[in-house]
Each structure stands twice: as C-alpha cells, then as structure tokens.
Amino acid sequence: MIGVEPPQYDPASTEHATTLPVAGRPTVRAYMKDMVRRHRRGFLVLVGANSIAVVASMVGPYLLGGVVQDLADGARELDxxxxxxxFALALVLQAFFVRLVRLRGAVLGERMLADLREDFLVRSVGLPPGVLERAGTGDLLARVNTDVDRLSKAMREAVPQISIAVVWTVLLLTGIVVVAPPLILAVVLAVPILLVVCVWYFRRAPAGYRSESAGYAAVAGALAETVDAGRTIEAHRLERARVELSDRRVKEWTAWENYTLWLRTLLLPTINLYHALTLSGVLLIGGVFVLEGWMSVGQLTTGALLGQLLVEPVGMILRWLDELQVAQVSLARLVGVREIEDGGGDASVLPEGRDLAADRVRFGYLEGSDVLHEVSLGVPPGTRLALVGPSGAGKSTLGRLLAGIYAPRTGRVTLGGAQLSGMTAERVREQVALVNQEHHVFVGPLRDNLLLARSDATDAELWASLAAVDAHGWVEALPEGLDTEVGSGALEVSPAQAQQVALARLVLADPHTLVLDEATSLLDPRAARHLERSLSRVLEGRTVIAIAHRLHTAHDADVIAVVEDGRITELGSHDELVAAGGAYAALWRSWHG
Structure with a gap:
C-alpha cells in the first residue's frame, strides 16, 4: 500500500504558464494564522458555545451510567x-447551543471568505501593473472566481466544523479520563493504525488533488478553445487532432481522479476500523476491569457511551481535513499573490517636472530576447508624440515603458528626472495614464462607472467629461441618464460606448501625461477622427504619446517616432519625415494612396 505511486504524467504541465505564483506552505500557514488572529473573537465564541453543547451532550451518558450503577447496587427506588x-434540560441546552454553533460557524466562515476575497483583490490591485499585464485577466478571474468558489465550502463549513470537532474530541476524552481513566487505553491503542494511514494519505493527497484540478482545467481549456475556434478547426480540417487532444486531456484528468478516489478508498475504511477498534477496546478492557472489581458497571456504561460519541467528532475532523486538501490548492493560488514582490517604489520619490525620457532602454518579455534595443527618446511637456511602425516593431511595448507599466531591463525611463520604476504605482498613475482598446464597464449605475476616476466629481463635471468624448448624446437618451444601470444583466453598452466611457474617465482623472494605444480603435474611422478632434481640445497642454495605427493620428502630432525592429529609426514632424523619403514616407504613401 505504501509503495503505490501516482500516475507518471502530470496534467499540471499542460497549463499555461503564469507570472502569478502558487503560495508555498509557509505562506499559506502564515496567512491562516493571520486569519485566525483577525477573527479570534469569532473563534472564541464558537469554541465557548460548542463547549457548552458538548458538556450538555455528556449529561445523558453520565445520568444513564448512574442509573445502571444504582440498579447494579440493588437500589429498589430510582429517582x-x-x-x-x-436529561430534558440537557437536551434543550444542547439543541440551543448546537444551533448557535452552526449559526456562528456559518457567519465566521462567510466573514473569512469575504476577507480572503478582499485580501486577494487589494493585493492584486497593488501589484506592479506589468505583473498584471503579463498575467492577463484570465488567470486573475480564474483565481477570484473559480478558486474562491472551491474555497467557499471549506471556509463556510470545514474550518468552523474542524474547530468544533477538535473541541468536541478534547472534551469527550477529558470526560473519559475523569469518569473511567482505564478506558482511555482503548482509545490510545487504536490511534497508531489511524495515524499511519492518515500520514500516508495526507502526504499524497495534496499533490493528487492539485494535479486533478490542473487536469480539469486542461480539459475545460481544450474544450473551450475547440468550441470558440470551431469554424477555424473545420476550415483547416483539424477535427481529428482536436478530438485526440481532448481525449488525451480527459484521460490524464480521469487518471488523477481515479488516483485520488483510490486514496480515499483506503482512508475511509481505516476510519471505520478505528471506530470499531475503539468501541471494542472500551468494552473488552472495561469488561475485564469490571470483572476484576477495578471499575464499576456505571463507569463502564458512561465510558462506553462517551467512546461511542467520539465516532462523530473524529470522523468530522478527518472528513473535513480531506475536504481541505482540495481547498488547499485554491487557497495557495489565492494567497500566492502575497509572494510577489510589490516592486515597491519609494513614496518619497517625486518627479521634478514633467519631462518624460527614455535613455538607452532595453526590454524583453522573455529572458535573452529583447524587444527594444538601446532606445533613447525625450518627450518635453505638452508634446504630442506619435509612435508609428509595422506591426510587432515594439510600439506598444515602448508606450508601456513610458507609461510605467514595465520597467526596462537596462537603461532608464524618467519623469521629471525621477525613474518611473523608483516611484510607487499610485504615484505613477497620478502622473501618467495608459488607455488602450480594452475597456470594462462595471455592473452598476453609469455614474459610478465614471466616479471610479474621481470620486468627488460633480454631476456638471461628469457631463462635461462625457461631452468631451462625444458621449453626452447617447447618455442623455438613456432612461435614467447617469443613474441608468449598465453592464452585464442590465443595459448592455456597445464596445464603442464602453470606449467612450473609458475616455471620459480619463478626462476626469486629469493626468498630465497620456499614453494612448488604439484608444479609438473600436470606433469607425469617421467617428474616431471626430472624437480625436474633440479630445484634442481637452488634452491641450498635456503630453500625449499616441501609438498610431491610423496615420492621421501621426499627421496631427508634433513629433513622430518611427519604430522598426525595436529601434527608433526616424524622428521628426510629419512634413520633415515625408520630405526625407524614408520609412515613414513609404507608410504615408501606402496608407494615403
């Protein structure tokens, strides 16, 4: 039994790599200790109420043991x-406090679950923007949704129930020691069998459950990709390959499912065997002691009933510990964000001015493969800079470095002489904002969506920000104006409207430097051109770095930087670069006809 090994293949290896780590045991333990400390009052109330309930449950065996002893002593009249x-009073007390224990346990579990969600979100929001960009929304959403869902049962039930069961077990063992000390031998003698199997099980279960979860994720990912790309798969006749991939993922997942099921088939019978051995031992040892006159029959009766009561709490502990093995994987994923260095930055680092500059910057997403090579660029305050170039040249990467999303591998990116990587994320966002084509409209009133940018903005300022991005027309036509519920399950806004809402937030946030990456890509060209002209009035005096995919944006810029193969090959105004007849002139001719 001890030598059985898990499957040789690990579906966890099929998961997409992510920059968000999974926490190790020390981090998880430290977090759980902190969670207990935060909710110590709730745990104390739970333990106190449970102690009363357990003591009340012990009254019945004690009274019955007394009756049996009286009969054994030949008493003719029993009270x-x-x-x-x-007994009735004890039952009432037990019922009342058991209900209180369940209620307080559920409340405690919900509060811990809420704290876990909040801790994860607060910590995630505080991470360096580059970490979140590289991880992508998929991994973050999987953790805050799927992993929290998996943890909900453990937090609501397992943690409180284990706390209850531990108190229950301790008090019952204490009762046996007080009433019939020799019977504790029966409990102790059965422990080694249970301990050996539990140690064997819990050494293997976490890895098994972790791989089982990874296997399920791989199955879900393969099926989702197949459904989403159905037309492409049919066009390229990839049906058989996708079916084979899905079959392989399912086979790997079910192998781990069978493995964890097999682990349980050894654990659960052992628990039943422990209960049987304990009760048998109590009766055998107690019987010998009664026959020898070392123990009364009343003590044996009370001790046997208390031993029988041990079945439930011990089973609860092991059952919920098994549940926690599954939850532990999700908890480690959620707590994993605590192991990421926050990139910190120094709150005392302040820019002395608004000059933005890159000095001999190198940067790559993968080690040993740079996307930008020795890029140097100066952007004076109030300049409108356009970054143009072929797809994959490094325009968006350079824009993200100038926005402080990423830190260069070598070289410096400075704002007012201070390195962006040396500032806190909050300080950077006060100065520089990045706007791209990915915009989210949160569920709730449109007003709240706008107030995210500035919580103290007045209605007049909200309407002014909407007017600045040509969104006031459709907002005025909404049933309740700014108070209209938008988002999933409410009024669905179009991608173009969502983009306008995001740009209105930008107007409210009022940063002095903007990096626009396809910020108007979801609008048709005529509407985008009109919006850019409207925004130009709002952005007057600000530094604007536009990653230009439509060359009319470059035409309006003060300075154009042509990025090719991770290097700036041309720098100048539109007229200067057209006259130079280089790469930009060729782009302009091909785009303009």
Missing amino acids: LERTVAL
Missing part, C-alpha cells in the same frame, strides 16, 4: 423524574 428532568 427517574429527576433524571428525566435533568
């Missing part, structure tokens, strides 16, 4: 009315 009254 049954008093016994029944005490």
Whole structure:
C-alpha cells in the first residue's frame, strides 16, 4: 500500500504558464494564522458555545451510567423524574447551543471568505501593473472566481466544523479520563493504525488533488478553445487532432481522479476500523476491569457511551481535513499573490517636472530576447508624440515603458528626472495614464462607472467629461441618464460606448501625461477622427504619446517616432519625415494612396 505511486504524467504541465505564483506552505500557514488572529473573537465564541453543547451532550451518558450503577447496587427506588428532568434540560441546552454553533460557524466562515476575497483583490490591485499585464485577466478571474468558489465550502463549513470537532474530541476524552481513566487505553491503542494511514494519505493527497484540478482545467481549456475556434478547426480540417487532444486531456484528468478516489478508498475504511477498534477496546478492557472489581458497571456504561460519541467528532475532523486538501490548492493560488514582490517604489520619490525620457532602454518579455534595443527618446511637456511602425516593431511595448507599466531591463525611463520604476504605482498613475482598446464597464449605475476616476466629481463635471468624448448624446437618451444601470444583466453598452466611457474617465482623472494605444480603435474611422478632434481640445497642454495605427493620428502630432525592429529609426514632424523619403514616407504613401 505504501509503495503505490501516482500516475507518471502530470496534467499540471499542460497549463499555461503564469507570472502569478502558487503560495508555498509557509505562506499559506502564515496567512491562516493571520486569519485566525483577525477573527479570534469569532473563534472564541464558537469554541465557548460548542463547549457548552458538548458538556450538555455528556449529561445523558453520565445520568444513564448512574442509573445502571444504582440498579447494579440493588437500589429498589430510582429517582427517574429527576433524571428525566435533568436529561430534558440537557437536551434543550444542547439543541440551543448546537444551533448557535452552526449559526456562528456559518457567519465566521462567510466573514473569512469575504476577507480572503478582499485580501486577494487589494493585493492584486497593488501589484506592479506589468505583473498584471503579463498575467492577463484570465488567470486573475480564474483565481477570484473559480478558486474562491472551491474555497467557499471549506471556509463556510470545514474550518468552523474542524474547530468544533477538535473541541468536541478534547472534551469527550477529558470526560473519559475523569469518569473511567482505564478506558482511555482503548482509545490510545487504536490511534497508531489511524495515524499511519492518515500520514500516508495526507502526504499524497495534496499533490493528487492539485494535479486533478490542473487536469480539469486542461480539459475545460481544450474544450473551450475547440468550441470558440470551431469554424477555424473545420476550415483547416483539424477535427481529428482536436478530438485526440481532448481525449488525451480527459484521460490524464480521469487518471488523477481515479488516483485520488483510490486514496480515499483506503482512508475511509481505516476510519471505520478505528471506530470499531475503539468501541471494542472500551468494552473488552472495561469488561475485564469490571470483572476484576477495578471499575464499576456505571463507569463502564458512561465510558462506553462517551467512546461511542467520539465516532462523530473524529470522523468530522478527518472528513473535513480531506475536504481541505482540495481547498488547499485554491487557497495557495489565492494567497500566492502575497509572494510577489510589490516592486515597491519609494513614496518619497517625486518627479521634478514633467519631462518624460527614455535613455538607452532595453526590454524583453522573455529572458535573452529583447524587444527594444538601446532606445533613447525625450518627450518635453505638452508634446504630442506619435509612435508609428509595422506591426510587432515594439510600439506598444515602448508606450508601456513610458507609461510605467514595465520597467526596462537596462537603461532608464524618467519623469521629471525621477525613474518611473523608483516611484510607487499610485504615484505613477497620478502622473501618467495608459488607455488602450480594452475597456470594462462595471455592473452598476453609469455614474459610478465614471466616479471610479474621481470620486468627488460633480454631476456638471461628469457631463462635461462625457461631452468631451462625444458621449453626452447617447447618455442623455438613456432612461435614467447617469443613474441608468449598465453592464452585464442590465443595459448592455456597445464596445464603442464602453470606449467612450473609458475616455471620459480619463478626462476626469486629469493626468498630465497620456499614453494612448488604439484608444479609438473600436470606433469607425469617421467617428474616431471626430472624437480625436474633440479630445484634442481637452488634452491641450498635456503630453500625449499616441501609438498610431491610423496615420492621421501621426499627421496631427508634433513629433513622430518611427519604430522598426525595436529601434527608433526616424524622428521628426510629419512634413520633415515625408520630405526625407524614408520609412515613414513609404507608410504615408501606402496608407494615403
């Protein structure tokens, strides 16, 4: 049994790599200790109420043991009315406090779950923007949704129930020691069997459940990709390859499912065997002690009933520990963001001016493969700079470095003489904002979506920001204006409208430097041109770096930087570069006809 090995292939290796780590055991333990400390009052109330409930449950065996002893002593009159009254009172107390324990346990679990969600979100928002960009929304959403869902049962039930079961077990063992000390031998003698199997199980279960979760994710990913790309798969006749891939993923997943199921088929019978051995031992040892006159029959009765009561809490502990093995994987993923260096930055680092500059910058997404090579660029305050060039040249990467999303591998990116990588993320966002084509409209009133940028903005300022991006017309036509519910499950806004909402937030946030990456890509060319002209009035006096995919944006810029193969090959105004007859002139002729 001990030598059985898990499957040789690991579906976890099929998962897409992510920059967000999975926490190690020390981090998880430290977090759980902090969680207990935060909710120590709730745990104390839970333990106190449970202690009363357990003591009340022990009254019945004690009273019954007393009755049996009286009969054994030849008593002819039993005070049954008093016994029944005490038993009824104990039942009432037990029922009341059991209900209180379940209620307080559920409340405690919900509060811990809420704290976990909030901790993850707060920590994620505080991460360097580059970390979040590289991880992508998929991994973040999977953690905050799927992993939280998996943890919900453990937080709501497992943690409180284990706390209850531990108190229950301790009090019952104490009761046995007090009432019939020799019977504790029966409990102790059965422990080694249970301990050996549990150690064996819990050494293997976490890795098994982790691989099982990874296998399920791989199956879901393969099926989702197949459905989403159905037309492409049919066009390229890839049906058989996709079916084979799905079959392989399912086979790997079910192998781990069978492995974890097999682990449980050894654990659960052992628990039942432990209960049987404990009860048998109590009766055998107790019987010998009664026959030898070392123990009364009343003590044996009470001890046997308390031993029988041990079945439930011990089973609860092991059952919920098994549940926690599944939850541990999700908890480690959620707590994993605590292991990421926050990139920190120094809150005391302040820019002395608004000059933005890149000095001999090198940067790459993968080690040993740079996207930008020795790029140097100066952007004086109020300049409108356009970055143009072929797809994949490094325009968006350079824009993200200038926005402080990424830090250069070598070289410096400075704002007012201070390195962006040396500032806190909050300080950078106060100075520089990045706007791209990915915009999110949150569920709730449109007003709240705008107030995200500036919580103290007045209605007049909200309407002014909408007017600046030509969105006031369709907002005025909404049933409740700014108070109209938008987002999933409410009024669905079009991608173009969502982009206008994002740009209105930008107007409200009022940063002095903007990096626009396809910020108007979801609008048709005529509407985009009109919007850019409207925005130009709002952005007057600000530094604007536009990653230009439509060359009319470059035409309006003060300075154009042509990026090719990760290098700036041309720099100048539109007229200067057209006259030079270089790469930009060729782009302009091909685009303009």
